[in-house]
Amino acid sequence: MKYIAAYALLVLGGKESPAAxxxxxxxxxxxxEPEKERIDTLIKNLEGKTLHELIAAGSTKLSTLSAGGAAGGAAAGAAATEAVEEKEEEAQEEEADVGVGDIFGGGDDDDY
Structure with a gap:
């Protein structure tokens, strides 16, 4: 990723076709400390292509992939949220049943 980022920075800086x-x-x-083989592979794979075209092509591919995942992820997230809310409600009901007098050793509220 750092190699592509460096390449992109160079293109954005005005070098249309950066060298290794x-x-x-x-x-x-x-x-x-760069690895020469990785840089050479990057330059070879991007030879004759513009970064802007590659980004545009990649964006269309990403949008088709994330659409299916987002819907499934949203449904799973909603189910998980409901489960957590139910657990919280149960915990709050249990807490409400505890009498304050029981904490201090007495259960009779008339002693106060």
Whole structure:
């Protein structure tokens, strides 16, 4: 991810097609020791492509993936919330049954 981020920063900074040495320089500037093989693979895979087109294509793929997951996740989240609320209600009812006089050793409220 850091290699792609460095590449993206270079593109946003005005370099339309950054070289491996450019990516390496960005990574070194923030204290990361870059792996030459990873940078070479990145540059090779992005050769002839623009970052903006890749982001646009990836965004459409992500939107189709997250739509199904979000609906299922929302339903599961709602069920979990209901279960927690039910447990909280039960706990509150149990607490209400405890008499204050019992805490101090007496159960008779007339002694006060």
């Amino acid at each position: 040495s450019d990516v390496e320089a960005v990574l070194k500037s923030v204290g990361i």
